[in-house]
Amino acid sequence: MSYTAILPEHEAIINFLKSRRLSLYVSKPALRHIQEFFIAATAKGYRGKVVDIAEWSSCHRTSIGHFLSDGVWDESYIQRLVKKESLSFVLSHGKHTEQPIFVIHDDTVSKKTKPSSQAKHPIEQTDDHHSHLKGKTVWGHQVQATIVQCGEHSLIHDIHRYDKSSQSKMDDACDLAKSMPIPPHSGYALVDSWYTCPKLINAYAERGYHLIGALKTNRIVYPKGIRVPISTFASYVTKQDVCLVTVNGSAYWVYRYEGALNSIENAVVLLCWSLDAFQNPKALHAFLCTDVSLETQTILDYYSHRWPIEIFFRQTKQNLGFDGYQVRSIRAIERLWILLSFTHLYCTIGLGQPSKFGDGLIMVRKQVKVDYVQWIYESAKNQVPIETVLQHLKLA
Known part of the structure; x- marks a missing residue:
């Protein structure tokens, strides 16, 4: 038959x-x-x-x-294909609509059971990694992902295992930044506080992208030339210094600082508190934007476009078995991830119309x-x- x-x-x-x-x-x-x-x-x-x-x-x-x-x-052909098609789609859409291109980085840990010392065939290349979601160190694989987005379309661009023995997470992100095409109109890299640093800012600037990222509140700013941590500076902000900004239906008190940070000559820093938690130190969030021409509302609206990468991790874990694999060889695991990203691409732009x-x-x-x-x-x-x-x- x-x-x-x-x-x-x-x-x-x-x-x-x-x-x-x-x-x-x-x-x-x-x-x-x-x-x-x-x-x-x-x-x-x-x-x-x-x-x-x-x-x-x-x-x-x-x-x-x-x-x-x-x-x-040749799984590398599929990996290159996913990168090429995701970029081609968002660049075409950005050129047609004149909307900005967003490149979104993040990482997650695919948790596994730590093998005993007696295990003969443990899953390869697993190690201890800090999980931001769980707030502790877990055993498994750390995976870095990149989403490219324009308008309402968010596509997986790259997903791969982070090997901390070969290079730093920042160098890994910079390598990907250097591969980005120049955006047709404007482009922004969206990252969490782990990636907000001069090295990545410069890597993206060389390709024509600004960076919008979260900041840790111990970062140093220089209001009127005075060196002070953001958390300390924020304690002096009064209600007369802030404005009310609404993002995705939630209201925030926002203070805008423009000036120098350590190793960054000039950028916008936004200090944000939720509506009912002004001057609560635990409610303080800070964001940096290298495009000082953007209005405060626009910066926060743009940063909210980072959320699709969190959705990607959740959907792929719930629906595509992202962290449920039981194969042991690292080659098989990485091939599974490449096929997963290919499947994700098929579900978004492979069905006749984008969805x-x-x-x-x-x-x-x-x-x-x-x-x-x-x-x-x-x-x-x-x-x-x-x-x-x-x-x-x-x-x-």
């Missing part, structure tokens, strides 16, 4: 893969495994495990495990169900025994 007769063809996914010329870089069996990954990863209940992929495949899980860890296929990931995921799930119903219907028309159909669907 032919390969295509074993399980239904999913024309939309196949056309997407063909249009990206994957057949030039991977074999037919590998291409089939990639298609099966798309189907499994977008199905309800997917946990990121090889056995989940096997449920949607004609192959045994050991074959899929071999495909991930030792299979001969949010959640909407695209629903569309893919529906189409896969339709393909299976159609296949069962055609099997019945061709008088294929029900036992054979059930066997192929792994229900026998």
Whole structure:
């Protein structure tokens, strides 16, 4: 029996893969495994495990495990493809709409169970990493991700494991900054306080991007030439010095400082308190913007565009098995992440029209169900025994 007769063809996914010329870089069996990954990863209940992929495949899980860890296929082509297509889309949209391009960096920890000293085959390259979400050190892989955005469209651009033995997190981010194309109108890098530093500011400035980032309140500013930490300076701010700004439906008291910081000649620093917590030290938040021409409202509105990367981490962990993998080799893990980013790209711009990931995921799930119903219907028309159909669907 032919390969295509074993399980239904999913024309939309196949056309997407063909249009990206994957057949030039991977074999037919590998291409089939990639298609099966798309189907499994977008199905309800997917946990990121090889056995989940096997449920949607004609192959045994050991074959899929071999495909991930030792299979001969060029995953770097898919990685480059995701980067190229995400940038191409947002640059085209930015040129057409004259809206700014946003490049958003962040990292997360994929938590794993720490192996005992007796473990013979632990997951490779795991280590202790600080988790900002949990506020403590956890065992696992630290992953850096980059989202590119224009208007309402947010696309995954890059996702990879951070290897602290090879270079610093900042150097890693600077390397990616240097690969960014010059924005057609304006561009901004959006980062949390970990990445707000002169080195990254300069790397992005060379490519024509400003940086908007959170600041730790122990950073030094120089109002009227006086050297003082932000937290100390903020204690002298009065209600007459601030203005009320509303961002995404929430109101904040905001003080605007423009001047020097340590190693930064000139920038805007915004000191923000929520409406009912003015001068509460624990409620103080600070943000830096290197584009001093922007109004206070615009800076905070732009920084709110950083939220999609948090949504990306949450959605991929809940729906695409981002941290549920159990394969042990680092090559298999990194291949899984590349296929995950490719699947995410398919759900956002691979369905005929751009859509949010959640909407695209629903569309893919529906189409896969339709393909299976159609296949069962055609099997019945061709008088294929029900036992054979059930066997192929792994229900026998």
